[in-house]
Amino acid sequence: MIVLAVAKRLATTAVTLAGVAVVVFVLLRVVPGDPVAMMISPGASLSDISALRAHYGLDGSLAMQFAIWLRALLHGDLGVSISMHRDVLGVLLERLPATLELCLAAFAVAIAASGFVAVTGTIWRNSWVEEVIDTVNGLLLAIPDFVWALALVLLLGVLWPVLPLTGRIDPSAGSGMKTPFFLTESLLRLRFDAFADTARHLVMPVLALGLPLSAVIVRVLKGALNEAMAQDYVLLARLKGMSQLRLVLQEALGNAIGPTLALTGVQFTFLVGSTVITERIFAYPGIGNMAIDAVINRDLPLIQGLVLMFAVIFIAVNMLVDLLQLVFNPRLRHG
Numbered sequence: 001m002i003v004l005a006v007a008k009r010l011a012t013t014a015v016t017l018a019g020v021a022v023v024v025f026v027l028l029r030v031v032p033g034d035p036v037a038m039m040i041s042p043g044a045s046l047s048d049i050s051a052l053r054a055h056y057g058l059d060g061s062l063a064m065q066f067a068i069w070l071r072a073l074l075h076g077d078l079g080v081s082i083s084m085h086r087d088v089l090g091v092l093l094e095r096l097p098a099t100l101e102l103c104l105a106a107f108a109v110a111i112a113a114s115g116f117v118a119v120t121g122t123i124w125r126n127s128w129v130e131e132v133i134d135t136v137n138g139l140l141l142a143i144p145d146f147v148w149a150l151a152l153v154l155l156l157g158v159l160w161p162v163l164p165l166t167g168r169i170d171p172s173a174g175s176g177m178k179t180p181f182f183l184t185e186s187l188l189r190l191r192f193d194a195f196a197d198t199a200r201h202l203v204m205p206v207l208a209l210g211l212p213l214s215a216v217i218v219r220v221l222k223g224a225l226n227e228a229m230a231q232d233y234v235l236l237a238r239l240k241g242m243s244q245l246r247l248v249l250q251e252a253l254g255n256a257i258g259p260t261l262a263l264t265g266v267q268f269t270f271l272v273g274s275t276v277i278t279e280r281i282f283a284y285p286g287i288g289n290m291a292i293d294a295v296i297n298r299d300l301p302l303i304q305g306l307v308l309m310f311a312v313i314f315i316a317v318n319m320l321v322d323l324l325q326l327v328f329n330p331r332l333r334h335g
Helices: 002-030 035-039 046-055 062-074 088-123 128-142 145-159 182-188 192-229 232-239 244-281 287-296 300-328 330-334
Strands: none
Touching: 002 062, 002 300, 088 128, 088 182, 088 192, 088 244, 088 287, 088 300, 128 192, 145 192, 145 244, 182 192, 192 244, 232 244, 244 287, 244 300, 287 300
16 A cells, blocks of 8 residues: 555656646746846847857747756756856755755754643643643744744844854864765764754754744644543543553554644645745755845756755655655555
């Protein structure tokens, strides 16, 4: 059943990516603005402009441009960045690890915090503890991630400067790193100085992304736990003398994971999209920050590559969530 589900999702993935490629390609070429006009100097001749347009494949018809781009895409060639003059795929693979480490760290913090808070709120149901949790959670839901980012910059970077404001790692600590996965590599190589410095740079952007996400997960998980606690099997376990903590962890939590899992996957894709503003605020060198520069410079090949990269991440996450739901929900597995 799981193998069949994977095969179906892989089949639809190709169609989805093809649709994304067509829509993005067409939209980027019908919106106002000429990327070549932004690159040339004021005194450039018409022949120089024509040569530059031909160099980037912008001199043909829309159909011809798409055919050339699609043929290159099928060979793993995303083109050359107009603003950076570098291979788009190489630039994306260079920046992607930074965003992945940021998103996974924020996701891990959100999962740990939301699990603890939701379980605590369920154990202390109908008490002042639950009221405090619901109030704080509502506050976290009301404040978007970029506001948290600005507040953290003001608090921990200006008023109480204990954390670095920008960047990913200090050059002195990052010397000798072999891969762009700084956090993972430094830990595996026991480079605790580099690991600590990378972690310090991650604290504020991780909190800015993780706090709103944890609030969403708390609301859904806590609701699922409360619903599970009202089931007959939980009431029977309570009559047997099982403690409230064991009731929540042993009896209710397993059935509450399923509904929460679907939402968590969707929220992770939103988290990846949220990195655009957060990375910009902290000058974090990921694909989110680069996306803003690409749009400002109207760098068509880079924008197309970024959109396809985001689409691949979204599809991969949704596929993983579907597989996890099959694992945790026997009814879906045998249905």
